[in-house]
Amino acid sequence: MSSEIDSSTLLSRASQLIDLARKAGADAADAVVVRSRSQSVSVRLGKVEGTESSESDDFSLRVFIGKRVASVSANPGFDLQALAERAVAMAKVSPEDPFACLADEASLSKSYPDLQLLDTTEVSSEMLREASLAAEAAALAVKGVTNSSGAGASAGMGGLVLVTSHGFEGSYMASRFGHSVSVIAGEGTGMERDYDFDSRLYYAELDDPAEIGRRAGERVIKRINPRQVPTGKDVTVIFDPRVARGFVGHIAGAINGAAVARKSSFLRDKMGQPVLKSGLSITDDPLIVRGPSSRPFDGEGVSGERLVMIEDGVLKHWFLSTSTARELGLETNGRGVRGGTSVSPSSTNLALEPGDIAPEDLIRSVGNGFYVTELIGHGVNMITGEYSRGATGFWIENGELTFPVSEVTIASNLKEMxxxxxxxxxIDRKFGVAAPTFAIEGMTLAGR
Structure with missing residues (x-):
């Protein structure tokens, strides 16, 4: 385990790569190693269906010559000098990019905190197998569950090694453990499927596999014999936290600086204006200790800080990397993420901050409406904000969840929503995107 965590050799190779790129003619450069170690086991109906184990250290080198930039990548064992010379040769014939650059030296992290992202617990394949079997067995034991789609367990770690030509060197690793199960209730055309899962940085904090299985079984039997409901134009829809997290992801996409620069966000002209109801805020914090998406520095060596992206309903910030910030005439806020050989902005620990009403009381306040537990399709236009998704869930009648509902569509515009x-x-903050249950008034529901 210690050899997998120790990044000194990778830092040394990355530094050599930078030196060779400068000698080959690069004005500036950065080298990145994306580390990954993982193992998983999947079972179905009490038998192991698959086991997987993988590890990789993927190198990327980005070089700058004036306003020209090129990136190359390689696996371990490559020839350092050949890779550096290849990158420089590519940069010399690349078109100019006025915005591509390293982060300003003044913005680089000089030190960064220990965010306790790595759990070194050794998890064997036998432990993963036993957890998968326990989750599936508990789900199948729930009365009404008729079949299994399978269960799985995984353990792994990943991280980043970064060296730049203007003085940054850093690395970090983060662990990740998970349990999941998916089961079926009903027979023939009346079959329904549902699932449950848990994912944590620390193995000891995972929910018990049997508890995950029981929850999955109880969820699926509630979905048996769904009905359709009449079409309505002024329906209050309540989003279960599972789907609420995805919805908050739409907000994150709309305030991503890259989308704003491309003019592909419906909020591109809304900086400093209300975009959520008064009193609501969305935060993003990369420095939460043991946070699911925490990082001590971003993909360019910049340490971010907690930002209130939307405060009291008013849009305050975009997610910005250095090049995106330059294009918008702004400064990076440490949200650059490596994706292959490129850097783009993204959220970290993103949260729609909770209100002060219990979910049960929120449901009661609705009277009649629709409680969504699953969304289907990709009917979201991030340029116009138009929103139309297939949905399943439960009908709310007199403030109570009554019968299951399927084969309906909910629609509106994200700006209005x-x-x-x-x-x-x-709210449950164990997810990288966290959101509580929430209600949205005035949606159109297309049913029978």
Whole structure:
């Protein structure tokens, strides 16, 4: 384990790569190693269906010559000098990019905190197998569950090694453990499927596999014999936290600086204006200790800080990397993420901050409406904000969840939905995107 965590050799190779790139003619450069170690086991109906184990250290070199930039990547064992010379040769014939550059030296992290992202617990394949079997067995033991789609368990770690030509050297690793199960209830055309899972940085903090299985079984039997409901134009829709997290992801996409620069966000002209209902805020914090998406520095060596992206309903920040910030005439806020050989902005620990009402009371306040537990399709236009998704869930009648509902569509425009959103107080921050249950008034529901 210690040899897998120790990044000194990779830092040394990355530094050599930078030196060779400068000698080959690069004005500036950075080298990145993306580390990954993982193992997983999947079972179905009490038998192991698959085991996987992988590890990789993927190198990338980015070089700059004036306003020209090129990137190359390689696996371990490559020839350092050949890779550096290849990158420089590519940069010399690349078109100019006025915005591509390293982060300003003044913005580089000089030191960074220990965020306790790595759990060194050794998890064997036998432990993963036993956890998968326990989750599936508990789900199948729930009365009404008729079959299994399978269960799985995984353990792994990943991280980043970064060296730049203007003085940054750093590395970090983060662990990740997970359990999941998916089961079926009903027979023939009346079959329904549902699932449950848990994912954590620390193995000891994972939910018990049997508890995960029981929850999956109880969820799926509630979905048996769904009905359709009449079409309505002024329906209050409540989003279960599972789907609420995805919805908050749409907000993150709309305030991503890259989308703003491309003019592909419906919020591109809304900086400093209300985009959520008054009183609502969205935060992003890369420095949460043991946070699911925490990082001590970003993909350019810049340490981010906690930002209130939307404060009291008003848009305050975009997610910015250095090049995106330059294009918008701004400065990076440490949200650059490596994706292959490129850098683009992204959120870290993103949260729609909770309200002060319990989810049960929020449901009661609705009277009649629709509680969504699953969304289907990709009917979201991030340029116009138009939103139309297939949905399943439960009908709310007289403030109570009554019968399961399927084969309906919910629709509106994201700009209007944001302004009609009321959050509950049940946020779970173990996810990189966290959101409580919330209600959105005035949606169109297309049913029978």
């Amino acid at each position: 944001f302004m009609r959103l009321t959050p509950a107080n049940d």
